[in-house]
Amino acid sequence: MYGIGILRGLAITIKHFIETYLDDLRWLGRRYYNPEALQVRQGPKARGVFTVQYPEERLTIPEEFRFIPFLIYDELEDGTKHDRCTSCGICAKVCPPQCIWIVRSDDPVTGRPIPEPVEFYIDVDICMNCGLCSEYCPFEAIRMDHDFELASYDRFAENIYNKAKLSKPASYYASVRPLNYAIDEAAIAEKQAKKAARGGLKVPEVQVDQ
């Protein structure tokens, strides 16, 4: 009979429609604004509508999510900040849209490069969030952020981030990417152990352009 296919289709639409209400009952009205319910609603067992009430509700961001890079500094015991970045320039070289600009300075006495950048710029209008800088950084210094709400009132000067705006403490890194932080800490500890074995606590040398 003509129309059976349409009726079967409509039955599926009604099923989807009712499922949302059944799910509402299951959560006793706590289907929304409830992190626990959100997990289920967004998971493989989800039923009914799957929309998220942004910004009151937010999707959980997985650890590997990547957005605009940031620079990590260590907070030393005496309260000073120490940039992990040595301005070796690998991130600037690997960056596909070439949006990283680094100013390196030389020590006026020895004439050798100072292993901390004077300035570090990322043009976030150009950054394509590919994560290659963080992947190939040999000093665990540049990592991808989770903060994706970048709206601003000026789309020119404000969107070129400088070192002050890019720098974030290692504790922030540990809070957004705990697993990666643990891996990095292990790598840093290993490097320090190697250095100690070689004798002497030399400041890491700046890698010279190949």
Added chain:
Amino acid sequence: MTEQTAGPTEQTARELDPLEQAFPGILNRDERAGYSGYLVPPAKLLEFATRLRNELGYEYLSSLTAVDYFPDPKMEVVYHAYQIEGGTGFVFKTQVPREDPVVPSLVEVYPGAEFQEREAWDLFGIRFAGHPDLRRILMWEGFEGHPMRKDWREGYYEEEVKPFKNRWPDGGVYRIEDKVPFHMNVKYPPEFSPEGWVPEGDAALYAGMGRIDSNGDGQGIKTDQIIVNLGPQHPSTHGVFRMVVTLDGETVSDLKPVMGYLHRNHEQIGERNTFLMNMPYTDRLDYISSMGNNFGYALTVEKLMGIEPPERTQYIRVIMAELTRIVNHLWAIGFLLNDLGAFFTPALYAINERELILDVFEATAGSRMMCNYFRFGGLARDLPPGIPERIRELVFERLPGRIDELDAYLSENEIVRSRCIGVGVLPPEKAIAYSTAGPVLRASGVPYDVRRAEPYGIYDRFNFDVAVRYGGDVYDRYLIRVDEMKQSLRILQQAIDQLPEGPIQTGKAQYQVRVPAGEAYGRVENPKGELGFYVISNGKPNPWRYHIRAPSFINLTALGEMCKGYKVADVVAILGSIDIVLGEVDR
């Protein structure tokens, strides 16, 4: 670059191989280091191509592209042809002088060459003698120069290749738009005035449209044909895309697609980039299936480098590529139904499932759509904890039922059937001739799937059927996507069961890979069809040539043929059934 022109002295110096003996004076083996295939003199090209198709059975012209060897005064056109039964391809090339490059057109032998030749004309300035409609295809008509030539420079030109020298260590940050303000970034032909310019392109386009003598016999009512432009701003075109249609009443008598609105000279950007930098750019081709694009590019460069990824990586790659296929087909089906007028209910049911797969991509690769996950000889990172279990849950429990539900929801629906069955029929011989690929080709009854025809990665280890349908209409192009999703689930179920432990990277992950000189053509069965990358390295950190055989671009060659004789409302459905993404069409 080491260059050898196969002159008569070299020919006598070495032994001729069987093919050269069979085509004396026509075929000369390409003996440059790292190159393969044969050189054909331009004068013999048409004759050779005809014999290649008729006598040797290479019916399917996969890719046609050009290479500029500047400062050498020559250009080369490269053809990759395949037999429809499967197997490795046949590569032939023809060389022409750079000042006056004229190559005979192969459109009459391989109609699928039509758009690719127009592209080579547009971007390289190679004229194809005998081409029926040799106009620019991606650039606008008033454009100055041919942008893929090595001596052409873009408005925002900084340096020949990346990385640019001024980024480090002095870092005087600037925005290129401040150095090259808005009106300075375009070059016009001499004596060109943008204000007084009237585009000639449209007149030429309309003049080339086929018209029917509707009232030749003096019977019936005399009707005028009208030209209608569908798009470029039209919701049914899935982006900025224009179809010029001549209508006889409601019936389409001819149709020509107009594209290039999203053209960004991707290939030239790719030639400025280093090999690794291209990886995130490939995401932005067919942005619905970025993992598949990554796969194709990684395979091609691995071919050049002569490396193989480790076992675990091979499995993860297959898992990601097949999840991508499901993502893409869900999207394609959802939006095909949108085009048919079932506004967004089916699309949202499909997107619901797609979101669950994108969650997996986000947790693994770091981004939902711009995955940038593959590396040469490996992957960016291993699967994070919990993700294999999540994939298992999806492919064993969630998706099979949902795909069946979508099938039950739509396939028997009378409106869908009456809008789709018998509409936009593309017979198999035409599907092959027009070089269509993927679901479009297979829905026309040609069981050609690169995963089987020339297996790459570890696809030869899995049990799956090549989905094929025989009607060649919109309905079969819809059904084949449902079939393919079911086959993808079969592959996924096997792959996730067999997923081994182990390293994910061959050698050390490097940002500056050494790629030996040579050429490679790598192709994968992307959800939209055969995605090919043709890469030439000259041993430097940047590719000399980086070409993409874009499936949705080449599938459009057959669009006019599919639409002729159908109603104007069917055009929308037919376009939806090809499943194009403008990021890939326009590159």
